[in-house]
Amino acid sequence: MRDLNRWLPLIKWFLAIPHYVVLCFLCVAARVCVIIAWFVILFTGRYPPSLFDFVVGTFRWWLRVAAYALLLTTDPYPLFRLSA
Secondary structure, three states, X not given: OOOOOOOOHHHXXXXXXXXXXXXXXXXXXXXXXXXXXXXXHHHHOOXXXXXXXXXXXXXXXHHHHHHHHHOOOOOOOOOOOOOO
């Protein structure tokens, strides 16, 4: 197992700011998608795959940023994308 950089946590929070800005907008969009998906599921009985992929991608991105900046469990800078 590789050890994490000891001094990097001091700047990780600063480096994560652009992610937080983008994620604020994506989280609002994901909430709107969940509400839309609720109505679609209510009438069709199926979750639209495109809405599902967007909501899951937003959560994955949020989790990557949290692991990088808050939990301090990884050193590689998180990618700006919804896919894994």
